[in-house]
Amino acid sequence: MKYAHEFRDPILAQGLLAQIRDVVTRTGASVARPLNIMEVCGGHTHAIFRYGLHEMVPKEVEFIHGPGCPVCVLPMGRVDDCIEIAEHPQVIFASFGDAMRVPGTKKSLLQAKADGADIRLVYSPLDALALARANPDREVVFFALGFETTMPSTALTVLQAAKEGIMNFSLFCNHITVPQPIKALLDDPDMRLDGFVGPGHVSMVVGTRPYDFIARDYGKPIVVSGFEPLDLLQSVLMVVTQIAEGRAEVENQYGRIVPRDGNPQALAAIDAVFEPREKFEWRGLGEIDASGVKMRAGFAAWDAERKFDVGYGKGREVADPLDARCGDVLKGLIKPVACPLFGTICNPETPVGALMVSSEGACAAYYQYAGARAFESALAPS
Amino acid sequence: MCLGVPGQIVEIVDPELLIAVADVAGVRRKVNITCIVDDAHPVAACIGDWVLIHVGFAMARIDEAEAAETLKVLTAMGELQAELVAMRQTGEVQ
Numbered sequence: 170m171k172y173a174h175e176f177r178d179p180i181l182a183q184g185l186l187a188q189i190r191d192v193v194t195r196t197g198a199s200v201a202r203p204l205n206i207m208e209v210c211g212g213h214t215h216a217i218f219r220y221g222l223h224e225m226v227p228k229e230v231e232f233i234h235g236p237g238c239p240v241c242v243l244p245m246g247r248v249d250d251c252i253e254i255a256e257h258p259q260v261i262f263a264s265f266g267d268a269m270r271v272p273g274t275k276k277s278l279l280q281a282k283a284d285g286a287d288i289r290l291v292y293s294p295l296d297a298l299a300l301a302r303a304n305p306d307r308e309v310v311f312f313a314l315g316f317e318t319t320m321p322s323t324a325l326t327v328l329q330a331a332k333e334g335i336m337n338f339s340l341f342c343n344h345i346t347v348p349q350p351i352k353a354l355l356d357d358p359d360m361r362l363d364g365f366v367g368p369g370h371v372s373m374v375v376g377t378r379p380y381d382f383i384a385r386d387y388g389k390p391i392v393v394s395g396f397e398p399l400d401l402l403q404s405v406l407m408v409v410t411q412i413a414e415g416r417a418e419v420e421n422q423y424g425r426i427v428p429r430d431g432n433p434q435a436l437a438a439i440d441a442v443f444e445p446r447e448k449f450e451w452r453g454l455g456e457i458d459a460s461g462v463k464m465r466a467g468f469a470a471w472d473a474e475r476k477f478d479v480g481y482g483k484g485r486e487v488a489d490p491l492d493a494r495c496g497d498v499l500k501g502l503i504k505p506v507a508c509p510l511f512g513t514i515c516n517p518e519t520p521v522g523a524l525m526v527s528s529e530g531a532c533a534a535y536y537q538y539a540g541a542r543a544f545e546s547a548l549a550p551s
Numbered sequence: 552m553c554l555g556v557p558g559q560i561v562e563i564v565d566p567e568l569l570i571a572v573a574d575v576a577g578v579r580r581k582v583n584i585t586c587i588v589d590d591a592h593p594v595a596a597c598i599g600d601w602v603l604i605h606v607g608f609a610m611a612r613i614d615e616a617e618a619a620e621t622l623k624v625l626t627a628m629g630e631l632q633a634e635l636v637a638m639r640q641t642g643e644v645q
Binding site: 215266290321373398432434 | 554555568580581583585586587588589603605606607608610611613614617620621623624627628629630633634637638640641
């Protein structure tokens with residue numbers, strides 16, 4: 170086995186793989202018609218490539234890499250909005266490092282910083298709030314992005330700002346949610362998904378109930394999973410076992426972290442500060458109903474969309490680059506190597522699409538761990 | 552940004568604002584502990600807790616073995632190093 174020595178328990182890993190092989194045989198899956206299992210979370214995508222799990226599972230199991238990498242699904246128009254805010258002379262624009270290199274139509278935040286905008290890289294929204302405290306004559310804007318995992322942190326930071334009466338702080342809220350794009354992918358006639366490995370840390374916040382519709386309405390299994398390679402193998406086994414037994418249920422492999430009902434304090438903070446948007450724009454996937462949140466009117470004073478009159482729905486939507494096939498990769502319709510830009514014009518040094526920016530993006534993971542070999546075989550004459 | 556990193560709560564800084572100091576692989580920084588505090592687990596009980604920390608917020612209590620295993624996986628993926636660099640850039644407690 171390829172990276173066996175890196176497993177906490179190689180014998181357990183071998184046993185899980187043998188069980189997966191055995192159960193997959195019982196499903197009737199073939200190489201021509203494999204079981205398509207989508208890992209929704211970008212962290213899982215990264216772990217699958219890092220440990221070579223995609224090469225260890227039987228050929229009748231295909232990992233389809235899902236849209237769960239927040240910077241990868243960030244539309245260019247939102248990056249342009251960030252730069253417009255950041256270029257106001259009184260603004261200090263604070264962002265997680267992950268978002269700095271995502272290309273906008275003209276430039277990335279990193280390039281805008283080089284051009285003189287006051288853009289600060291922060292580890293936590295609390296650090297952005299500290300910047301606002303320390304710079305009362307400046308306007309500090311925090312770029313809030315990410316799924317339900319990061320929502321409690323930005324919500325609690327806004328609640329803190331409100332409590333302290335810090336008025337020179339605001340959020341540019343671009344948070345997105347996990348269940349709605351899964352529904353959109355299940356409704357897409359081009360997609361054929363047989364089951365899901367559900368996100369671990371998102372579920373730690375929201376619990377497992379938001380996935381009930383996947384089993385109930387679409388008849389597909391989903392197993393919420395941890396990040397260790399053994400967790401992922403265990404979860405794949407649980408998904409294929411459901412398929413083999415004709416079951417479709419929400420199962421929780423990561424019960425040591427994920428409670429059925431999520432984290433009540435975190436959910437209360439999210440509900441206090443945010444409300445669903447009617448729809449939201451995703452890079453490569455287009456507009457998806459109720460897939461994002463905005464700040465409630467009661468927190469207008471800390472809402473950068475209102476303060477700066479920018480953001481989703483303000484007519485700044487721009488199309489993805491024509492020849493890049495980010496959308497097809499995001500949906501798992503093609504492997505990254507099938508994109509004409511992969512590895513040539515688009516690479517981690519000069520990313521065209523956001524999937525190449527983050528270590529959680531399918532293209533970056535492919536490029537880093539599997540790209541060279543697959544790229545060569547794709548180019549080889551058949 | 553998405554993956555939590557394990558750390559241990561070593562000190563309560565502000566029991567009212569629910570701010571503590573966590574040690575993450577030797578880097579100390581302030582974290583908000585709102586999401587791990589309730590009537591059954593008050594602020595004072597948090598010292599010594601192993602927790603999963605997301606962007607400066609303790610999101611779940613974990614056991615020590617889980618923390619060690621998660622640190623190993625994050626290190627293998629190169630994620631831990633990136634998080635520690637980010638933590639040191641802003642808000643390390645000296």
